[in-house]
Amino acid sequence: MPYDYQPFPYVAPPGLTAPEPRHQVVIVGAGPIGLAMALDLAGRGVPSVVLDDNNVVSVGSRAICWSKRSLEILDRLGLGDRMVEKGVTWKVGRTFHRDKEVFNFNLQPEDGHKMPAFINLQQYYVEQFLVEAAQDNPLVDLRFKNKVVAVDRQPDHAFVDIETPDGEYSLETDYVLACDGARSPVRHMLGLDFDGELFEERFLIADIEMEADFPSQRWFWFEPTFHPGQSALLHKQPDNIYRIDLQLGWDADPEVEKQPDIVIPRIEKVVGHRDFRLDWVSVYTFQCRRLENFVHGRVIFVGDSAHVVSPFGARGGNGGLQDVDNLGWKLAAVLNDQAPGTLLDSYGRERAFGADENITHSTRATRFMTPGDGVERLFRDQVLALAAKAPFARAWVNSGRLSRPCIYPMEAPDNAQLPDITRPGAVASDAPQGNGWLLHSIGADMTVLGIGCDAPDIKGALGVTVEVNDHVRDRYLGDCAAAIYLIRPDHIIAGRWITPVERPATQARIDTVLKGAP
Amino acid sequence: MSLTTTPNLTDHDGFYEELLAAHRDLTPDQSAALNAQLIMILANHIGDRAALSEAIALAKS
Numbered sequence A: 001m002p003y004d005y006q007p008f009p010y011v012a013p014p015g016l017t018a019p020e021p022r023h024q025v026v027i028v029g030a031g032p033i034g035l036a037m038a039l040d041l042a043g044r045g046v047p048s049v050v051l052d053d054n055n056v057v058s059v060g061s062r063a064i065c066w067s068k069r070s071l072e073i074l075d076r077l078g079l080g081d082r083m084v085e086k087g088v089t090w091k092v093g094r095t096f097h098r099d100k101e102v103f104n105f106n107l108q109p110e111d112g113h114k115m116p117a118f119i120n121l122q123q124y125y126v127e128q129f130l131v132e133a134a135q136d137n138p139l140v141d142l143r144f145k146n147k148v149v150a151v152d153r154q155p156d157h158a159f160v161d162i163e164t165p166d167g168e169y170s171l172e173t174d175y176v177l178a179c180d181g182a183r184s185p186v187r188h189m190l191g192l193d194f195d196g197e198l199f200e201e202r203f204l205i206a207d208i209e210m211e212a213d214f215p216s217q218r219w220f221w222f223e224p225t226f227h228p229g230q231s232a233l234l235h236k237q238p239d240n241i242y243r244i245d246l247q248l249g250w251d252a253d254p255e256v257e258k259q260p261d262i263v264i265p266r267i268e269k270v271v272g273h274r275d276f277r278l279d280w281v282s283v284y285t286f287q288c289r290r291l292e293n294f295v296h297g298r299v300i301f302v303g304d305s306a307h308v309v310s311p312f313g314a315r316g317g318n319g320g321l322q323d324v325d326n327l328g329w330k331l332a333a334v335l336n337d338q339a340p341g342t343l344l345d346s347y348g349r350e351r352a353f354g355a356d357e358n359i360t361h362s363t364r365a366t367r368f369m370t371p372g373d374g375v376e377r378l379f380r381d382q383v384l385a386l387a388a389k390a391p392f393a394r395a396w397v398n399s400g401r402l403s404r405p406c407i408y409p410m411e412a413p414d415n416a417q418l419p420d421i422t423r424p425g426a427v428a429s430d431a432p433q434g435n436g437w438l439l440h441s442i443g444a445d446m447t448v449l450g451i452g453c454d455a456p457d458i459k460g461a462l463g464v465t466v467e468v469n470d471h472v473r474d475r476y477l478g479d480c481a482a483a484i485y486l487i488r489p490d491h492i493i494a495g496r497w498i499t500p501v502e503r504p505a506t507q508a509r510i511d512t513v514l515k516g517a518p
Numbered sequence B: 001m002s003l004t005t006t007p008n009l010t011d012h013d014g015f016y017e018e019l020l021a022a023h024r025d026l027t028p029d030q031s032a033a034l035n036a037q038l039i040m041i042l043a044n045h046i047g048d049r050a051a052l053s054e055a056i057a058l059a060k061s
Ligand SMILES: Cc1cc2nc3c(=O)[nH]c(=O)nc-3n(C[C@H](O)[C@H](O)[C@H](O)COP(=O)(O)OP(=O)(O)OC[C@H]3O[C@@H](n4cnc5c(N)ncnc54)[C@H](O)[C@@H]3O)c2cc1C
Pocket: A028, A029, A030, A031, A032, A033, A034, A051, A052, A053, A054, A062, A063, A064, A065, A066, A123, A146, A147, A148, A149, A179, A180, A181, A182, A184, A185, A186, A205, A284, A302, A303, A304, A305, A311, A314, A315, A316, A317, A318, A319, A320
């Protein structure tokens, strides 16, 4: 059954009739990133106004693959269970060359995590769930058909000019969060530009509806016989909707390729029959680029406005949610005078690092999939040929390395005897705790975990004494008997010690983290 | 320096001959393909990331 696009109501904003009091946060864009940003801030007691020029959710599936980390973030916003319930859970990706399987991967080989490795869920559902949560939240003031046309940056605030069906008005705000997508009008208003690479290749992206029993796996083909010389992807979504991505080559004409009488025969070759309905089709070219700086005084870029990647690896939306995760607690701490403004610079530094990792992976995958003539194609084709006869070469076959959170570089207290996966800079790994989960015990401020010992009592931090089980031991202790972990509100490990640890060490680390030091 | 840059084979001339023999009767495209596969096979065998970077730098110098 196709998605029923319901327009959200436009309500004339108060600013049209009388100037509004200065706001703390104005968010431009109600895509997944702007909406998640507003909910994250609301969870920290910070109200925001969210402005969107449109009044419907994403047209077409667009982002479909949501990572474990995104689900953990959305879980904190109260949407994790709803996402998993509606989504298609998967963890195995299979890669074919011509008609032979050359490679497969399992993204979550271990259990003991609340969230699965990946789910597939159309971006329109994600946006719908976020909009509903935002509409229910008294701290989120969501305004559809409110188009931002100008941003005026001042040293300690900003003005935003807005067009509505009833005329123009202005808002004054402490911070503007530009979540206005890849084409970001705010970026252009500030005269900023992206650095990086554009790819010439064109891809046809389509949603089809059909009754089928394809397994919940990601299927990727290099040079399949049904689509010679190009690549293809087939992915299952809820509601019997399947997503098909077909590489078209650089000289394809997007307007021609979008015509149903061209698209339908192509898809027929992929699925082997004509018993499907075309739901959405679009032609994209991709880029892997970012802004040099994400923080421009009182205007901060978040999500696709700050960085864009090709979708092979699902690093766009997932990367953007990690921006939200990183910025929310920092902005709340600065607005509440719990931290100096320098903490916001650490958002720019850390997320630029994350964006670079995403860009590197996405660029490599795109290059492998769409090699240039000459030596690029030579090596790509020979890796595929070699992979068919020598298993070791399969590691080079790159159909996208799927989104994982980066590990931030940190000069944090650490002890090398403790497990590598929970080193400072990494996301705290989830683990079962009684009937619940470790990540649920992490608080809105700093959290100090006592593992194998009581959590010390530290000012400004929530102490949590963790129940030690096999998963906790593997992930947090290794061969050590007891350890203390300092966890930021975004679940990032900011330091760890083997006990006994002096209280001042943990306290001092909290102070440096709040200043935005690495 | 992890790349071996001193003679390290017992039968240089024999290997050279075998390598050329493998390319005999190949078109330039087939030769290029053979070389590409050989590079990937040998890179995997060497398995030392730093040595591979040094090898690329040496070849480019
Ligand atoms: C084909 C395709 C497949 C993808 N697959 C995946 C995937 O599997 N996984 C994944 O994680 N990501 C994927 N992505 C990327 C993902 O769609 C984006 O990263 C994500 O949409 C970014 O969210 P955003 O909120 O930053 O921007 P957007 O979703 O673009 O939202 C921006 C919002 O700002 C609004 N806006 C723009 N200008 C103004 C203005 N002047 N005033 C007010 N509002 C304005 C727009 O109306 C829009 O609602 C894919 C993208 C594409 C195109």
